[in-house]
Amino acid sequence: MTEAKTEGKTFEGTVVKSAMKDTATVTVERYVKHPKYKKYMRLSKKFLVHDAGNTAKIGDKVTIKETRPISKRKNFILVAVTKAAATETESASAEGFGETK
Numbered sequence: 001m002t003e004a005k006t007e008g009k010t011f012e013g014t015v016v017k018s019a020m021k022d023t024a025t026v027t028v029e030r031y032v033k034h035p036k037y038k039k040y041m042r043l044s045k046k047f048l049v050h051d052a053g054n055t056a057k058i059g060d061k062v063t064i065k066e067t068r069p070i071s072k073r074k075n076f077i078l079v080a081v082t083k084a085a086a087t088e089t090e091s092a093s094a095e096g097f098g099e100t101k
Contacts, residue, residue: 008066012082015060016046023074024051026064048074059085 013028029044048071049056049064056062061083064076 010063010065010079011047012061012063013047015056015058015062018051018054018056018058022050022052022054024049024054024056024078026062026076028064047076049076049078050074051078056081057085
């Protein structure tokens with residue numbers, strides 16, 4: 001018999017820290033309904049993600065995928081940067097600051 005290889009979980013989140021070598025911290029938010037009170041709430045969890053080459057910057061929206069354990073707490077790899085974070089100069093020009101008249 002051949003075993004079917006299952007794909008791991010895939011999440012989308014935001015990079016909150018990228019100070020470590022080849023590692024980024026990504027926050028993933030979920031929108032869930034409380035079983036008793038029926039109120040919707042946002043739950044967030046941080047994952048350590050393998051980011052070869054430190055390509056992700058703080059504020060980037062990224063897609064991560066579950067993989068084999070890389071270290072004690074690192075079980076995800078960075079698949080793609082979905083949306084790059086706006087830099088300070090881009091956000092200042094978009095708001096109209098820094099213009100000379």
